[in-house]
Amino acid sequence: MSRLVAFAAIQGAYNIVSKAEGKFKKAMDKYGPNQPLEFPNTAYYLPVIYSILGIKVEKLADAEPVLQRCWKLLPAHIKERIYTPYLGSMLDAGMAAILAEEVVEAIRYVEDPDFYFPAEDPDLEAGKIWLGAADDAIMRKRGIEFVDGSAPGFATIVGAAPNPEIAKAIAEEYQRKSLYVFMCANQGGTTFAEQLIEAGVQIGWSTRLVPFGPDISAAVFALGFANRAAMSFGGVEPGDYRKNLLYNKNRIFAFVNALGEVNAEWAANAAGAVNWGFPTIADTDIPEILPTGVCTYEHVVSSVPYDQICAKSIEVRGLKVTITEVPVPVAYGPAFEGERVRKDDVYLECGGGKTPCVELVRIADMDKVEDGKVEVIGPDIKDVQPGSRLPLAVVVEVAGRRMQEDYEPILERQIHHLVNYAQGVMHIGQRDIAWYRIGKAAVEKGFTLEHIGKILHAKFHQDFGAIFDKCQVKIYTDEAKVKEWVPVAQKVYKERDERIEGMTDETTETYYSCILCQSFAPTHVCVVSPERTGLCGAYNWLDCKASHEINPTGPNQPVNKGECLDPKLGNWKGVNEFVEMASRGAVKSVNFYSVVYDPMTTCGCCECIAAVLPMCNGIMTVNREYMGMTPCGMKFTTLAGTIGGGLVTPGFVGHAKYNITQRKFIVGDGGIKRMVWMPKMLKEEIRERLIRRGEEVGVPNLVDMIATEEQGVTEDEILPFLQEVGHPALSMEPILG
Missing domain, CATH: 3.40.1470.10 (Bifunctional carbon monoxide dehydrogenase/acetyl-coa synthase(codh/acs), Chain M, domain 5)
Known part of the structure; x- marks a missing residue:
């Protein structure tokens, strides 16, 4: 590996630990040793420190032994011109930097308690972009996605792209692959998160584009998320650093994208991430670490073009992503489920108490179903003006030898998620209280009501093909037809509820x-x-x-x-x-x-x-x-x-x-x-x-x-x-x- 990258990482770690100690001493003088120190609403104290060192940092004085440990981890500066195995020293320096930065961010919560916005999504109108450490409610809600596979991993993006358009393209590529994007650090006076906002992209936990903070030290929030996953979901005991690091390498598929000039403190953070098996993929010409060892494959890869950085990152991390291809003209994936179509952006609205709207999945005879057939009965999007409202009935008919009535509500319940995965389409509720909003941007790309049927046909086959053979979708927007379907569906809902309500533990073996x-x-x-x-x-x-x-x-x-x-x-x-x-x-x-x-x-x-x-x-x-x-x-x-x-x-x-x-x-x-x-x-x-x-x-x-x-x-x-x-x-x- 390169002597230069080890030199930079170690120098950066010295800088970070020195700054952290300075902040700590000033805080001790101002607030005293008993000042509470925490990331709000978390059960894991300062999670990186707690998971790696087993130290419960609850007040300011508790950070002192952590900083002492950081100084002990720092290796000697590299001076020799002959070859030495630098990787171990670099990893120690990186770990020291990460531990020190977590102290820095905790002190920030004391000095400026309003700096981070305690919510799932930013409040852009109030100028609150940065979200800081994920609280436990978010952790529990989002962490399960890394278990069930709906979120195969996350990219930590450090710095900024050359322009907002490239930033948007990179973010949406990761969204299409269902990855989270954690953002921190600035480059050239801006950040990746601010570039996305400028490009009109919604950011926040709901879209998997999470703006942690504007400084490189906010990278600890991404690592903290991974460490809390190991403790909360993996049963790893605090202080068992070896098991923690192995869990993250083998179970949390994360990596770093360094965009822009990499300074010494960035290098220290990259070295820190390698401890967890998280490699760095950069767009600039920096010294590489290509031999395998701690990471699954390469540790640092440089000079990757922007149109290849997503694919290269996934390859280097060894992440296997299953991409579901759905025949729609907009981006499609779980990352868009939390997206909202605002009132001013609506092209077509259905339901939500404003028009009749109903959804129904029911069994049909095999000879009555033409697989893949999608019909729109009534006006489609091309037939109405922006801002219009239409009644809607989405009727899905499925047929198959193994299909049973008990499966109907299970398939029906999936409509909410599957429709929401389309970028620019919002779906809330289910049954006869469903609410659809289709945005102008989606319509400009060619999205129509017919595509709702295509989504359901494709995804039902992909996810539930084992229990049926054919699926066809009828989408009604003719008001008279919709009103005919509402009582039919409501009768079915009532019968279903009574069927499950009638089941008891005693009568079920x-x-x-x-x-x-x-x-x-x-x-x-x-x-x-x-x-x-x-x-x-x-x-x-x-x-x-x-x-x-x-x-x-x-x-x-x-x-x-x-x-x-x-x-x-x-x-x-x-x-x-x-x-x-x-x-x-x-x-x-x-x-x-x-x-x-x-x-x-x-x-x-x-x-x-x-x-x-x-x-x-x-x-x-x-x-x-x-x-x-x-x-x-x-x-x-x-x-x-x-x-x-x-x-x-x-x-x-x-x-x-x-x-x-x-x-x-x-x-x-x-x-x-x-x-x-x-x-x-x-x-x-x-x-x-x-x-x-x-x-x-x-x-x-x-x-x-x-x-x-x-x-x-x-x-x-x-x-x-x-x-x-x-x-x-x-x-x-x-x-x-």
């Missing part, structure tokens, strides 16, 4: 496993029954059944529940045997219906976490979106970090939002009448179902008896309210008997 999350919680085994939806909220019993039909060797396997050992708690011999096998002996018995006695294991993807409140003789639950304190003394992020690694934790259990109002929810502990607290936002979201469940259990006003943060966030605060309203939990037998 086969449940289904879900071990998708074992890649990050090795002992977690989710078992899904008709009355216990998967804790992530994404899978119910029918979904798992369909998934098994589609992929018989996949994560959703049939589980014969076998002999019932405890009907009250929900314990079956066959389920226990499967859980013990699937957890490799770590878990021997779980109860479906209890939070107190051997509850099911929890992974980091749960929508909610329930916990026992002994003083109130009941339970609380908190959803992922709620950021505040709860009566059990922990926020959601702390709860998830504590029990979310695939553990059986008596008194705590992860669950789905829908599960709260299923009849078997913690029935072994007394059921829904034990619910004494939940965030107001969650209660309002499920209010109608809570009312129905309250009526079923003989407490019609139960929904109004459940405390929220408005009554308090400690047991002492909410107990008087529960006593005042006469909450049924207070008169039940002790929950911890």
Whole structure:
């Protein structure tokens, strides 16, 4: 390898550590040693430091031993003119630089708490571009995408492209390949993120184009994301740096694109990234490190043309990307799912309460379906003016020997995601509350309503081809025809809901496993029954059944529940045997219906976490979106970090939002009448179902008896309210008997 690149990296690391120590001393003088030091709303302290060194940085004084460690890691400056093996020294220097920069960014949060905008997406009107460290809500939501394959990796782009047009082309190429793009550092007075804004590209977590910060030190937020993935999803213990680095090399497919002149501090960061197996691919002529070793292939590759940098980066990282080709004239991929079509950019709008809109997937006879046929009955986009509204009915007919009625709603639910993957097309809701917006830019590229049908035909075949043979799509925009379809669809919806509602755990002999999350919680085994939806909220019993039909060797396997050992708690011999096998002996018995006695294991993807409140003789639950304190003394992020690694934790259990109002929810502990607290936002979201469940259990006003943060966030605060309203939990037998 080149002596020059090692020299630059080591010199840059010395610069970074020196600056960090200077900032630290000034902060100590100004704020004192007990000044809290953190990345807001994260459970992993300063995640790179915590994962590599095992040091919990909670206050300013805790950073001092970290900086001392940085100085020890720095190697001697390179002076010899003869060949020496520089790679080890360069890696140590890079690690020192990364650790020091994390201290710098934490101090920035103290000195300028409004510098970073704490949200998923920037507020451009307020001039808030930079998002800083991802909080745990974002981490949990986005991290799962690196497990299920919907996000195969991420590119960290340092610097800026020669112009906004090239920046846009690079970003959209990565989006088409479903990669995230993390952006930091400036070049020539601008940044890659600002170039995208100038080019009219939406940035933020929702489009996978994430602007971390304007300085090179913001690269630690990308590495912090990767390290938190290892700890949260991979079961890596803090301080186990070797296992952490190997996990990232083998599981988190990331790389760096250095755009523009590379200075010594950039070189130090590139050297730091190599520790994790993340190579650097640059557009300028910098010294290369071509021999393999730490990274899968080359460590540093230079002089890559802009129209080749995406493909070259993916090749060098050893990333295998499956690109789904869909016959539409706009870019297509999961990265566009969060894109919004603003009011002024709308060419055509359908539904959303403004016009009738309905979606329906149904089985048809084989001889009645012409595979690939897409019809538009009524005016298409070319027949209307910009800003128009049309009624819409999207009717998909599928036929096949293995197709069943139970699969209809599963396919139907995919319409939301699949249509949203088209750039310039926005889809919200489903069934008869769907809302479509098609942007002017998409129409200019030739997008029509017919392309919605082409998307559904192509993707249904690609994703669900195992369960059907033919698919045709009819898109109605004629108002009279749409109004005919609305009651037809609503009748089908009602029948479906009644069909799944009518299923019970007692009358179903086969449940289904879900071990998708074992890649990050090795002992977690989710078992899904008709009355216990998967804790992530994404899978119910029918979904798992369909998934098994589609992929018989996949994560959703049939589980014969076998002999019932405890009907009250929900314990079956066959389920226990499967859980013990699937957890490799770590878990021997779980109860479906209890939070107190051997509850099911929890992974980091749960929508909610329930916990026992002994003083109130009941339970609380908190959803992922709620950021505040709860009566059990922990926020959601702390709860998830504590029990979310695939553990059986008596008194705590992860669950789905829908599960709260299923009849078997913690029935072994007394059921829904034990619910004494939940965030107001969650209660309002499920209010109608809570009312129905309250009526079923003989407490019609139960929904109004459940405390929220408005009554308090400690047991002492909410107990008087529960006593005042006469909450049924207070008169039940002790929950911890």
